[in-house]
Each structure stands twice: as structure tokens, then as C-alpha cells.
Amino acid sequence: MINLYFRKLTNILLCICLCFFMLLLTGCWDRTEINDLALVLGTGIDKTDDNKIQLSVQLSIPKAMGGTQQGTGGGGSGKPTIVKKATGSTIYDAMSRLQEKVSRKIFWGHNRVVIFGEALAKDGIRKDIDFFARHPEPRLRAYTFVSTGKAIDILEVIPELERSSAEIARELANFKIGMSVTVKDLLQMLNSGADSAALPWLEINPTEGLRVNGTAVFKKDKMKGSINDKLTRGLLWLRDDVHLATVTIEPKNTKGSISFNLLRSKTKLVPKIVDGKWQMIAKITTEDDAVENDTALNLMDPKIVKDLEKQLAQRINQRIRMTLNLVQKDMRIDVFGFGEAFHRKYPNEWEKVKGHWSEKFPEIEVKIDSKAHIRRPGMSTEPQGIPKNEVKK
Amino acid sequence: MIEKGRISAFQMAIMMYLVVVGTGIIFIPGITAKYAKQDMWLSPILASLAGILAVCTAFQLHKLYPKQTLIEYSVNVIGKIPGKVLGLIFLFFYIRMNAGGIRIYADFVAGSFFTETPLIVIISTMILVCAFAVHGGIEVVGRTSQFFIPLYVLFLLIIIILLLPDLDFKNLFPVMGNGLMPSIKGAITPQSWFAEFLLTAFLLPFLKDVNKGRKWGLISVFAIMFTFVVTNLVILFLMGSITASFTYPLLTASRYISIADFLQHLESIVMAIWVAGTFVKFSVVYYAIVLSTAQLLGLSNYRPLVFPLGFLTMLFSIWGVANETESSSYNSTIFPFFSLVVQTLIPLLLLLVAFLRKKSGRRKPN
Amino acid sequence: MIWGSILGITFVVALIILYEWPKLKQGSKKEKATVVVLTGAGWLLAVLLVFFPEMPGPTDVIKAIFQPLGRYMEK
Known part of the structure; x- marks a missing residue:
């Protein structure tokens, strides 16, 4: 009798458990819906006057992204991307401030380019590169650049052929006309005994848009100078x-x-x-x-x-x-x-x-x-x- | 006999492959890179000696005491009380090892994918699933591993093939630039993973074809060595000197894959196969734990012990390990030596004593 | 939160006992005792860990024994 009673009790408990497990099947703690995400396409890092970091991210606007894919020029759907910026003492710190302004969760998984502003590059980039190798979302495949002036200006360029300026920068790096350096390559250069690095130099030309023009040369993690397009060829050889x-x-x-x-x-x-x-x-x-x-x-x-x-x-x-x-x-x-x-x-x-x-x-x-x-x-x-x-x- | 199911020697080889590679592939590349630098591909070759030794020891012991597991014949070899104490040591070792392994797995999943999911949830769900497999007995564990292995190897191969365009073979040099010492040091941690082949001592009694046991055991050791050498080489070719600066180099490498801007973001495949691999690993070790406990206490059925022991394993995985850094440092500095004593030296001594006993012929095998 | 955890642990332990008990009916006294002792130990340990997460355990003993060798690896 007791045996039967036990069996019944366990069966009921198991049923309750199974119902409980069904709840778990809907997803885990880290469930993220695609329409709750703001995809970062490109990142710009600049130095502020008080030695902090100004982080600017190019976020894709999903609606406009879809629109531009079909027609030429994107029809009337407006800009396919927006640029947001925030300052902080580290990248993640700046990002948390940025998050306050963005209604969706900032997602780094699709970040394709990292652009360092000239002033920051001269100051040293080591402390800012760590984030891209430590946080689980960004990929080591993102291409890195140094920009003339501020990195945010590059992100704000409205492109003609591509959907976003980050995409242009990535395509330019893909062509390998100039240096093409991913975060992984940059880490390798900085880690090698030679204590040096070379990053492509990204420029804005008022009439022509973005252009990779030469190479920024780094001693340790600080930019020491740049060489022009012609000399870059020799470097590439x-x-x-x-x-x-x-x-x-x-x-x-x-x-x-x-x-x-x-x-x-x-x-x-x-x-x-x-x-x-x-x-x-x-x-x-x-x-x-x-x-x-x-x-x-x-x-x-x-x-x-x-x-x-x-x-x-x-x-x-x-x-x-x-x-x-x-x-x-x-x-x-x-x-x-x-x-x-x-x-x-x-x-x-x-x-x-x-x-x-x-x-x-x-x-x-x-x-x-x-x-x-x-x-x-x-x-x-x-x-x-x-x-x-x-x-x- | 306590276990009625039977597996084939081939199934044993597969199970052991996943036992070692399951957590090893998460943890080993990073740790060998740390010590051996560009010689990291040499370390698994040196470390596999521990595996060969373990297979031979387990097989010889089994030959002297057929149809018995490690727990049973240690009583026969060194007497009742010392044998039971030794059994307890093995039991504790395997519970701690499984807890440590599951911690590696959980930290990996929580650190790279489910950043907000509590660790205990990841651990307990995995143990629960393993518990069901162990409840089904050795045959179920053997068949699940047989089911997983083609997927496991296939996906691993796909990852390696897709990485080929990004490899730089120059990273291999200088070979042994600092002598042999760094690669030996890098082999210390992997040898403890290879020494897990002592677990065959728990599987050999249930083989249908015992005479093939050693052959398949050795094949498995070589397959594992080959896997580690190839993955270490691929990682080294891709990342060179920065390999050691990543917690999970193979995951980082798989995230680097991008074929024609189209085939990318493949790390979920990596995670999927690793979860499958670790599942088999924990099931096999879990099974050995449950079986040892039952045999140690002389019970006639091991199944009631599955859940209580799983619960204990779960507790051990969080007890005294506050964070991933501690877990990693335990696994690279303490566990290798603990394993060397328990999984390599003690069985060798056991074999020696058993040999001498048999030779003097004073005692007949049961 | 602490009491919630303890309640959860007790629930899990109760579930284990309830699940195993019917099968233990035919089993020997020794089996029952083992299951009860192991589960009880698990419950006790879990509750202790809830209150003292930093409690020293066997892992610390192992660490103490093998530390000298471990130091060689840290070099």
C-alpha cells in the first residue's frame, strides 16, 4: 500500500517537474531577441581633452538597411545607420553610458571595424585593444584603422556605394591595397619582440569619401608617424x-x-x-x-x-x-x-x-x-x- | 555481477576518446601554449606516454584479475583495509576530477555564451542529463558516445578546414628554440588528461572482446594525440605568439573564421560539439564513480546511487573553487601532480605488487 | 534568498529520495542506508555551502599537499 502511495506521489511530483521543465524550454537566461539588439557595425575611439575615451559606434537601423538593399540609393527610407557617442574612462564604461541613449541592447558580434583617432593613436592604443579580445561578443576579425583627425568623423561619412562607412572601410581593408590589419594581427604585432605595429591610415576626402592613404607606424603601442601611399607599397612588398x-x-x-x-x-x-x-x-x-x-x-x-x-x-x-x-x-x-x-x-x-x-x-x-x-x-x-x-x- | 550490459572494445575506444578530448580541447591548447609557446604541438606527443602507460597498466591488471574492476582487485592485491582505503582515494579523485571538469565546461559556457545564466544552472542541467545516461547503464553511455563521435569529428574537421586560408606556417619556428624543457613543461597538464585512460580499468570487465581491449585503447590514445597535435598546430599557425593570451584559443580561432564574408559566426557549432563531448566525458567518469561506490560498499545495484552522487559532484564543483582563475590554476598546477600520483604511480605500484604476488604464487586469483 | 536556496536544495533532495525509494524496496538494508547517508550528506553539505561559501574542503587539502610541485609550474 505504502509502495503504491509512494509511486503515486512520485508520479505527481514528476509531472509537476515536467511542467516546470517546459518553462525552461522556452529559453535560457541569456535569451536575446533580434529586435531587441542594436548591431554595432563600426567603432571609433577618440581621446577627449580630459584624457578619457570618446567611444562612437555606428549602429544599423534595420528598417533602412533592408530598404537600401533593393533599390539604388535607398529610396526615401533615410540613413541606414546612425552614429552615437559617449565618453568614459574605459571602452566598456563609455559603452554603458552609450546604452543609456540607445533603446536596444548594444551588440558587438557584428562589429567589423575599429578606428582609432589620431590623437588617441599617438597616446597609445594598448589599453583600448584589450576590450576587443576579452569581451565575448566582439570578434578578432574586425579590421583596425587609424584615422586623420577624429574617428567619429569617419563613421559619420554618408557613403555612396555601400550601406555604411564601416562597410566601406572593411571592403577597403579586404582589397588589401594598403595594409590590412585585423585585431588579431594587431595583437600579434604588439606582442612580437619587434615592439611595433603598422595600421592602415584612413582619410576623408571631401569629394571622394573615404580612402586608405598610407600607413600609420607604431612604436610599441604609440603612433610615431605615418608613411604615404607610395612608401606603403614598399612596406607591403x-x-x-x-x-x-x-x-x-x-x-x-x-x-x-x-x-x-x-x-x-x-x-x-x-x-x-x-x-x-x-x-x-x-x-x-x-x-x-x-x-x-x-x-x-x-x-x-x-x-x-x-x-x-x-x-x-x-x-x-x-x-x-x-x-x-x-x-x-x-x-x-x-x-x-x-x-x-x-x-x-x-x-x-x-x-x-x-x-x-x-x-x-x-x-x-x-x-x-x-x-x-x-x-x-x-x-x-x-x-x-x-x-x-x-x-x- | 553488478553490471549486465556489455560494450565492445571499439565503443570503449570512442568513449575514452571523448573522455580525454571532451574537456581537454577546451582547456589544453591554452595551457600548453602558456608553457611551451611555439612548441605547443610537441607537448601532446610527450603527454601521450602517460596514456599509453595507463592503458597498459589497466590491461595488465585486468589480465591478472579478469572480470574485476580497479576497486575490486585493489582489495585482492593489497588486502581488505588498505584496498578499501585505496578505493576511497580513487573515488575521491574521480569525484573531484569530474567536478573540476564540469567546472571547466560550465565556466567556458558561462564565460563565452550564456553570460547571465547562473553557473549552478549550467552545472546541474548537465549533471542531470548525464545522470539519466548513467542510470541506463554502460551500454547506454557507450551507444550515445558512438552516436556523437561522427558529428564531433566532422565538425572539428570543418572548423580546421575553414581556418586553413588564415594560417601562417611560419609561426612554427623556431622549433625547440629554448630546448626541450618548455614542451616538457607544457606536457605536464595534458599528461593528466591522458592518464584518464586508467578509467579503462572500470570498462575492461564489461567488454565483449577483452582481448582487443589493449589494441583499441592504444588506438584511442593515438587518435587523441593526433587530435591535440593538429588542433594545437592550427591554433599556433593562426595566432602565433598570442595564443597563450586567450582563455579558449580554439573558440577564439573558430570565431575568426570568415570565408568570403559569408561563412562566419560558426562558434555555436563549436559549442554544440563541445557540449556533446563533455556530456560523454562526464557520463563515463560519472559511471565509474557510481560503480566504484557500489563496489566499495559491496552493493548489488549501483543505480540508486546515481542521483545522490551526482548531487555531491555538483557540490564539489563549486566547493573551494571561487572563480575561473582558481579553477584554471588548480587544473594546471595542482591537478596534474595529483593525477600523476593517483592515476599513474599508484596503479603502477599496484601492478608491481600484484605481479610479485602472482609470481610467489601464494595467493590464487578469485 | 538564503532560505529560498535551502528550500530549493531540500526540494531537490526530496525529489531524489522519492525517485529512488520505490526501487529500493526490494533492495537490501545496506543500499537504503547508503542512499540515505549519501543524500543526507549532500543536503548537509549544500546547506553548509549556502551559509559558508568559503568553507575549506578537501580541495584545500589537495592544494596543500601538491603546492610545492605546483610552484614549479608557476615559475
Whole structure:
């Protein structure tokens, strides 16, 4: 009898429990509805006068986002994004103040770009990067930039082609015309023994909108200077980051110029220590296609192509030398990854110079050994638009 | 016999794979990176020696005392009272280990996904589910693991393949730049995970094909070693010198995946498979705990003990561990040595004594 | 809140006993005793942990024993 009574009681209790569990099935503590979220598309961090941080975020407006996707120009639905800002002593502190102004929960999972204002970059970015690696929402894949002036101005740019200025910045980084640095890459640079970093320099042009123009060079986490677009090419060659490039050369002994489209390139940094002398040999191989030829040179002639290949390689050498002169000799900042290369090959010797690398670095002798291959002359054989007899052989 | 279900040696191998990899893959990459730096891929290879040792010890002991578990034959080897005391030590060790493991899992879930869900809810729901599996007996645990393993391996592979475009193989160098010491130090924590293969001592008596037990045990050890080496390499290639600065490098790595701006935000897959893996892990260890308790006390049925022991495990996972930092420091500095003594040295001594006894022939096996 | 936790713990413990008891009917006295002792110990420990979350436990003993070796790892 008691047994039966027990069984009944347990059954009833179990039923109650099951009903209780059903409540749990609806979701957990961390249930978040998509329409309660404000998606951060881009983040700007600036320094305020009283040494605090001004955080500005670009939030997407879901309604307008959907609208612009279909029609060109977005119809009459207005801006697809808004920019909000707040100040605080840390990023999260600023964010909590920002939250007071935003009706939805700020969500960092879709943050694509992080832009540091120039003043903040000069002051040091280390303390602000930690948030993006520690908080569970932001991703390490967000691209990082340094902007001229204030970062918030970049976010406020109304774009033409894309849906938001953050999207433009991300696409520009994706193209890899200039440096393209994710939060992960930035952390790696700051953590390497070379104590330096290089971030793409983002500029607003009143007529053209956003533009990546050069590179900001960091010593430790403080920005020390910047190099222009042209010198950035040299940096990219050495860092093996060249992906999309056109090289135009003006061949000797003839008028006009030829443009090449870079197909692929490979840079190998080979460190060497010979009799206590530190050397770096940069072996560069590129493959290019000719895309435009306004000279009278016939690109079907193997001899001419051989010659052009040599000139092309020289051109790359020049670019790299220019960059080295400024960054290695004047700035004395190792953004090329030489330190890492030496560390990998000569770990013991590296231990000894690690402490005073910035003194050792300018002394390194750099040899550039570049080879260019012109693979194809393009869709035309002889130069177009000139009589046959004027074509140079 | 207390357990009527039977599993195959292959199922045992799968169960042991998930036992080690289940929580190991959350915790091991970060900790080996901390000590071994760019040699972190060497550490699992060194650590797997502990696994091979554990498999062989368990198998030899089982050969000397067939159809008995560790708890039963330790009484036969060193006498009633010392044997029971030893059983208690094993029992305590496994309860603490399971509690520690479940704490790693819960901190991982609470820290990276469910930031507002109370820890105790994550722990207790997992234990509840495991309790049902253990209640079903060894066969149920074996079959669930068999069900999960293809998904587990497949998703792990997908994550690794999708990371390939972002890898930088230069990060591997310098190999052994600071000698062998860092990788040995990095192997100390993983060896305690590999030593969990001693759990085969609780599974071998229930095998349908005992003679294949050692073979499959060793295959499992190698599979785990391979898994750890590959994941450590992928993480190293992706993150290089900053690997050690992340709590869960593999999760961080999976969050980095972005194929053509389309295939991204895949970490929920990672979490899903890890939950499945840890579920099997806790079930197997939980089963060993329940079985040991029943055998230690000489009960004829272990099932009534499932829920009370689960409740105790839950308490142990919060008792004396105030936060994730403490849990992590316990697991990297204290637990490896605790495991070395209980899971490696004691069984070896046991084997030695058992061997000498058999040789002198004064005592016949029961 | 404290009393709420204790009530919750008691509820869980009661549930465990109620769930196991019918199956224990055929079992031996030893089994019943084990279940009651284990569950009782669990209840007591849980209640103690509610009142003294910082209570030292076996983990601290283990820590004390292996600390010298652990220090090697902290270096």
C-alpha cells in the first residue's frame, strides 16, 4: 500500500517537474531577441581633452538597411545607420553610458571595424585593444584603422556605394591595397619582440569619401608617424602582403609607359648572421600580366619582355629602398617583421639583442633580390593604334 | 555481477576518446601554449606516454584479475583495509576530477555564451542529463558516445578546414628554440588528461572482446594525440605568439573564421560539439564513480546511487573553487601532480605488487 | 534568498529520495542506508555551502599537499 502511495506521489511530483521543465524550454537566461539588439557595425575611439575615451559606434537601423538593399540609393527610407557617442574612462564604461541613449541592447558580434583617432593613436592604443579580445561578443576579425583627425568623423561619412562607412572601410581593408590589419594581427604585432605595429591610415576626402592613404607606424603601442601611399607599397612588398597591385613603368629608350597587373607575389625574408653582421635578404618573386602598353614596344618579343622584367624588378627594388630609407634608417621602427624572422631562425642570438632591438634594427643590411615574371602580354600582341613599321623590335 | 550490459572494445575506444578530448580541447591548447609557446604541438606527443602507460597498466591488471574492476582487485592485491582505503582515494579523485571538469565546461559556457545564466544552472542541467545516461547503464553511455563521435569529428574537421586560408606556417619556428624543457613543461597538464585512460580499468570487465581491449585503447590514445597535435598546430599557425593570451584559443580561432564574408559566426557549432563531448566525458567518469561506490560498499545495484552522487559532484564543483582563475590554476598546477600520483604511480605500484604476488604464487586469483 | 536556496536544495533532495525509494524496496538494508547517508550528506553539505561559501574542503587539502610541485609550474 505504502509502495503504491509512494509511486503515486512520485508520479505527481514528476509531472509537476515536467511542467516546470517546459518553462525552461522556452529559453535560457541569456535569451536575446533580434529586435531587441542594436548591431554595432563600426567603432571609433577618440581621446577627449580630459584624457578619457570618446567611444562612437555606428549602429544599423534595420528598417533602412533592408530598404537600401533593393533599390539604388535607398529610396526615401533615410540613413541606414546612425552614429552615437559617449565618453568614459574605459571602452566598456563609455559603452554603458552609450546604452543609456540607445533603446536596444548594444551588440558587438557584428562589429567589423575599429578606428582609432589620431590623437588617441599617438597616446597609445594598448589599453583600448584589450576590450576587443576579452569581451565575448566582439570578434578578432574586425579590421583596425587609424584615422586623420577624429574617428567619429569617419563613421559619420554618408557613403555612396555601400550601406555604411564601416562597410566601406572593411571592403577597403579586404582589397588589401594598403595594409590590412585585423585585431588579431594587431595583437600579434604588439606582442612580437619587434615592439611595433603598422595600421592602415584612413582619410576623408571631401569629394571622394573615404580612402586608405598610407600607413600609420607604431612604436610599441604609440603612433610615431605615418608613411604615404607610395612608401606603403614598399612596406607591403617586404611584409608579403601585396595582393592587388598595378605597377607602371616607363621603359628606357622609348616613350610612354606600360602597366602591369600583379597576379601573385611571394616575398621570403631570409635572415643571415655572417661574422656577427646581421643581414636580411628579401627574396621577391612576382608574376604580372601586361594590361596596358602605350609604348611602341612589341610585347611578343622575348628579348623585350626579358628586359622589361628586369626593369620591373628594379622598380620594385626602388620602392622598397625608399621605404627602408625612411622607416628603417630614420624612424627606426621594425614594421617589416625582421625581428620575428631573426627570432625564428636564430633564437639564441635573438635573445641577446631582444632588449635593444631598436638600436640593432637600423644596422641591419638589407639585400633585395627581386625577380619579376611577365607571364602574358594581354589580349593584344603588338601595341595597338600605331602603324606596323613604327613598332620597335 | 553488478553490471549486465556489455560494450565492445571499439565503443570503449570512442568513449575514452571523448573522455580525454571532451574537456581537454577546451582547456589544453591554452595551457600548453602558456608553457611551451611555439612548441605547443610537441607537448601532446610527450603527454601521450602517460596514456599509453595507463592503458597498459589497466590491461595488465585486468589480465591478472579478469572480470574485476580497479576497486575490486585493489582489495585482492593489497588486502581488505588498505584496498578499501585505496578505493576511497580513487573515488575521491574521480569525484573531484569530474567536478573540476564540469567546472571547466560550465565556466567556458558561462564565460563565452550564456553570460547571465547562473553557473549552478549550467552545472546541474548537465549533471542531470548525464545522470539519466548513467542510470541506463554502460551500454547506454557507450551507444550515445558512438552516436556523437561522427558529428564531433566532422565538425572539428570543418572548423580546421575553414581556418586553413588564415594560417601562417611560419609561426612554427623556431622549433625547440629554448630546448626541450618548455614542451616538457607544457606536457605536464595534458599528461593528466591522458592518464584518464586508467578509467579503462572500470570498462575492461564489461567488454565483449577483452582481448582487443589493449589494441583499441592504444588506438584511442593515438587518435587523441593526433587530435591535440593538429588542433594545437592550427591554433599556433593562426595566432602565433598570442595564443597563450586567450582563455579558449580554439573558440577564439573558430570565431575568426570568415570565408568570403559569408561563412562566419560558426562558434555555436563549436559549442554544440563541445557540449556533446563533455556530456560523454562526464557520463563515463560519472559511471565509474557510481560503480566504484557500489563496489566499495559491496552493493548489488549501483543505480540508486546515481542521483545522490551526482548531487555531491555538483557540490564539489563549486566547493573551494571561487572563480575561473582558481579553477584554471588548480587544473594546471595542482591537478596534474595529483593525477600523476593517483592515476599513474599508484596503479603502477599496484601492478608491481600484484605481479610479485602472482609470481610467489601464494595467493590464487578469485 | 538564503532560505529560498535551502528550500530549493531540500526540494531537490526530496525529489531524489522519492525517485529512488520505490526501487529500493526490494533492495537490501545496506543500499537504503547508503542512499540515505549519501543524500543526507549532500543536503548537509549544500546547506553548509549556502551559509559558508568559503568553507575549506578537501580541495584545500589537495592544494596543500601538491603546492610545492605546483610552484614549479608557476615559475
